[in-house]
Amino acid sequence: MDKRKILSTIEVKYNDKAVKVNLYYSPCKRIIFRFSYGELEIYYHTIIGQEKLKNYCIEFLKKNKNFFLNRPYYKEGLYIFVRGKKKYLTTDIHLKNNQTFFYYPKNSIDPIKQYKRDFLEYATIKIKEYSKKMNIDISDYKIRTILSLSYYGCFMKKDRQIKFDYRLFAFKDEIMDSVFYHELAHYFEPKHNDRFYTIVQLYCPDYFKYHFYLTHGYFQGDLDVYEKSINN
Numbered sequence: 001m002d003k004r005k006i007l008s009t010i011e012v013k014y015n016d017k018a019v020k021v022n023l024y025y026s027p028c029k030r031i032i033f034r035f036s037y038g039e040l041e042i043y044y045h046t047i048i049g050q051e052k053l054k055n056y057c058i059e060f061l062k063k064n065k066n067f068f069l070n071r072p073y074y075k076e077g078l079y080i081f082v083r084g085k086k087k088y089l090t091t092d093i094h095l096k097n098n099q100t101f102f103y104y105p106k107n108s109i110d111p112i113k114q115y116k117r118d119f120l121e122y123a124t125i126k127i128k129e130y131s132k133k134m135n136i137d138i139s140d141y142k143i144r145t146i147l148s149l150s151y152y153g154c155f156m157k158k159d160r161q162i163k164f165d166y167r168l169f170a171f172k173d174e175i176m177d178s179v180f181y182h183e184l185a186h187y188f189e190p191k192h193n194d195r196f197y198t199i200v201q202l203y204c205p206d207y208f209k210y211h212f213y214l215t216h217g218y219f220q221g222d223l224d225v226y227e228k229s230i231n232n
């Protein structure tokens with residue numbers, strides 16, 4: 001689960017829109033802005049006052065106005081994005097196979113538990129399929145899910161582990177694939193150099209396009225319905 005210490009959520013008025021920003025504590029005095037799964041996060045030291053922080057925030061939004069914001073992948077008690085589609089949360093077993101809903105068992109305290117399980121199952125199948133395609137044997141590797149602040153996935157050759165941020169499950173299949181191929185390509189090349197990206201693009205020719213969607217929080221990719229609906 002999310003072990004970060006959320007301080008508060010503030011609303012910043014920008015372009016006549018109220019942008020919700022999650023504030024997290026950071027021991028470092030430098031303010032860190034992160035776009036993460038459709039939201040803006042700020043890591044800061046509480047020594048900086050909130051008014052000052054809001055001004056920094058508006059400056060940052062102005063500089064990054066092409067980034068899409070303000071749409072979390074998950075809203076507690078309401079919805080969660082799964083494979084590029086927004087699904088409403090339900091504990092009603094009759095809706096388990098209904099495409100509009102995300103079902104999780106009534107006795108489970110948190111839908112995220114089921115979400116992680118579903119993602120792990122999905123990722124395991126894909127990794128098996130793609131490693132075969134790339135002619136690599138990772139049968140003794142363990143696939144794990146995490147919540148990471150600094151990466152989408154992590155390939156650990158020495159430990160025989162591949163870790164993925166479970167929130168990737170919010171993105172449509174092709175976007176998730178780009179991360180799967182990225183991690184598997186680390187089998188051949190540990191560094192992010194030209195050789196590495198040549199391998200990645202051999203299997204995922206539109207890698208950089210998908211990476212753009214990923215970093216911008218475009219869960220649906222090219223045809224991001226939500227973005228279109230708010231711009232019109």
Ligand SMILES: [Zn+2]
Pocket residue numbers: 182183186192
């Ligand atoms: Zn990498």
